[in-house]
Amino acid sequence: MNTKKYFEANKKLWNAWVGIHAKSKLYNLDGFKSGNTSLQPIELKEVGDVKGKTMLHLQCHFGLDTLSWSRLGAKATGIDFSEEGIKLAKSIGDELHIDAKFICSNIYDIENHINEKFDIVFTSYGTIGWLNDLQEWGRLISKYLKPGGFFYIVDFHNIMWMFDEKYKYFKYSYFFNEEPIVLENQGTYADGNADIKAIEYGWNHPLSDVINSLISNGLQIEFLHEYPFSVYDVFPDTVKGNDGFYRLKEMENIIPMMFSVKAKKSE
Ligand SMILES: C[S@@+](CC[C@H](N)C(=O)[O-])C[C@H]1O[C@@H](n2cnc3c(N)ncnc32)[C@H](O)[C@@H]1O
Structure with a gap:
């Protein structure tokens, strides 16, 4: 598949979204600057102590999570293909004197x-x-x-990408789509009212492909967790539970909304 056209379009979208996200309530950049972590309790607990560890953060956006890991003592390197994202990440790191490295690159390069x-x-x-x-x-x-090192991912559950725009019906296949799904976005997940329209190209993957891609590349799965909520309020028509997390209205606790995997590379 020639992905160049799709990655170029996605990069354009992400470059345009960085400035909007930097001003958004969801990313709360002021809070981060005043010392808050951008990390959620789930990854803080499941990744554990990072002090003195080297960490590569894939798809770091404008770096808040990378910088948060650095604040906890990791020697962190963030990579993302968005020039605007990496530029802002570096400038926040410099402003706050946080020692992290940022690299602008497509994951595949x-x-x-x-x-x-x-x-x-x-x-x-x-x-x-x-x-x-x-x-x-x-x-x-x-x-x-490194041998003995581990990979960790926490993300929205693969099922969440099957829904139609209003999250009422299944519209897209759970399984891998060779040809990308094309969506026209108005606003962004962090600011639905932002005056921006952009086309995105995406791919659905079943959870089995995530797991098998790690196993077939020599990693051992330590756990796979599934969560009936989202830590971020980024889906339409959600209700906030007493735990502070978000569930799709009328589907509370019956679908998985996030998953996490920890996988180890043998010594
Ligand atoms: C939703 S954000 C990552 C989430 C991150 N937890 C955050 O909110 O700060 C997705 C990121 O993936 C990056 N991205 C998308 N496709 C990429 C690719 N092929 N190579 C590198 N980065 C990519 C985008 O630029 C964007 O910053």
């Missing part, structure tokens, strides 16, 4: 930029839907892990 191996490879919330080739993704994750 990462071998042109990075040689070292890491204790942890991390990625979160809104990742694989932008990627067409999970086998190659798994190969790269494995390549950049």
Whole structure:
């Protein structure tokens, strides 16, 4: 598949979204600058202590999570293909004197930029839907892990990408779509009222493809967790539970909305 056209369009969208997200309530950049972490309790608990560990953060957007891991003592490197995202990530890091590295690259071109191996490879919330080739993704994750290191992903559940725009009916296949799904967005998930229209190209993947791409590239699965809620209020028509998390109205606790996986590279 010639993905160049799709990645170019997606990059344009992400470059345009960075400035909107930097001003959004969801990303709360002011809060981050005043010391808040952008990380959620789930990944903080499941990744555990990162002090002194080297970490590669894939698809880091404008870097808040990468910088949050650095604040916790990780030696973190964020990569993303959005020039605007990486520019802002670097400037926030410089302004706050946080020691993190940022690299502008498509995930699939990462071998042109990075040689070292890491204790942890991390990625979160809104990742694989932008990627067409999970086998190659798994190969790269494995390549950049030190023996004994681990990969961790927490993301929205694969089922969440089957819904129609109002999240009432299943519209898209659960299984991999060779040809990308084309969506025209008005606003963004962080600011639905933003005056911006953009086309995105995405791919659905079953959860089995995520797991098998890791196994077939030599990683051992330590856990797979599924959660009946989203930590972010990014889906339409949700209700907020007493736990502070969001569920689709009238589907509360009957569908998985997020998953996480930890997978280890053997010593
Ligand atoms: C939803 S964001 C990542 C979420 C992150 N947890 C956050 O909210 O800060 C998705 C990121 O993937 C990046 N991205 C999409 N496709 C990519 C690709 N092929 N290579 C590298 N980065 C990509 C986008 O630029 C965007 O920053």
